[in-house]
Amino acid sequence: MTYSTCVTNIYVNIVHYTEVENERVLHGHTYKISVCFRAKHINKYVIDFLELKRIVNSVINKINNSILIPKEHLGKVSFKAPVNVNVKTYAIDGEATAENLAKHIADEVINTLRMSNINVSNLKAIMVKIEDPQGFKAYFSKSIS
Numbered sequence: 001m002t003y004s005t006c007v008t009n010i011y012v013n014i015v016h017y018t019e020v021e022n023e024r025v026l027h028g029h030t031y032k033i034s035v036c037f038r039a040k041h042i043n044k045y046v047i048d049f050l051e052l053k054r055i056v057n058s059v060i061n062k063i064n065n066s067i068l069i070p071k072e073h074l075g076k077v078s079f080k081a082p083v084n085v086n087v088k089t090y091a092i093d094g095e096a097t098a099e100n101l102a103k104h105i106a107d108e109v110i111n112t113l114r115m116s117n118i119n120v121s122n123l124k125a126i127m128v129k130i131e132d133p134q135g136f137k138a139y140f141s142k143s144i145s
Contacts, residue, residue, distance in 0.1 A: 002124075005046035006036035007053045012060050016068040016096035031098065033060060034129040035109055037144075039122045051118060059108040066090040068101065098138035102128040106140050120144060 015028040035056050039046040066088040069077055074091050094100040106128045113120050127141035 001040070003039050003042050003046050004036050005039075005049065005052065006034055007049065007056050008032075008034040010034070010053075010056055010060055012064050014063060014066060014068045014090075014101075018095065018097065029098075029132050031101075032131045033105065034131075035105065036127045036129075037123050038125040038127070040124055041122060043122075047113075047118075047120075047123065051116075055109055055112045055116065055118075056105075059105055059112060062108075063090050063101075063105075068092065068096040070095055098130045098132070098136070099140060102130045102138050102140035103142075105130075106142060110144060 010033040012031050012033055013028065014031065015026060017024040017026045019025075033056070035052065037046050037052070067077065067079075067090070069089050069091050071091040071093055074089070077089055079085070079087050092100055092104040106126045109128075110120070110126060123144045125141055125143050127139060130138045
């Protein structure tokens with residue numbers, strides 16, 4: 001028997017550049033994020049919904065309204081405009097793809113849970129789904145030890 005708890009319908013706006021037809025193209029997304037945990041046994045629940053939502057939102061708020069870049073591009077990205085624009089970059093491992101963003105969110109949520117002294121001993125796995133309005137979806141899941 002397996003139990004699951006999810007928070008869904010959390011939105012993040014990002015801009016990134018990815019390769020399209022052999023050139024890097026800057027474009028943006030409004031992604032819908034879902035984060036789910038699985039557990040084999042529960043006392044009251046898998047994880048408190050309110051705590052999970054608070055933690056997921058704290059991770060997403062760091063990413064929201066940013067230019068998502070690979071870590072190796074840190075300090076090398078600049079944008080010019082004829083007006084003063086606050087440009088926020090956020091770096092992740094690997095290319096700035098939905099799949100790598102899903103992995104990054106999973107890792108950050110797990111780390112934040114642990115740093116918040118929330119008992120995660122009953123949690124067996126995390127799964128993050130990223131979905132864009134066109135119906136494209138990326139998933140990342142991993143066991144929690």
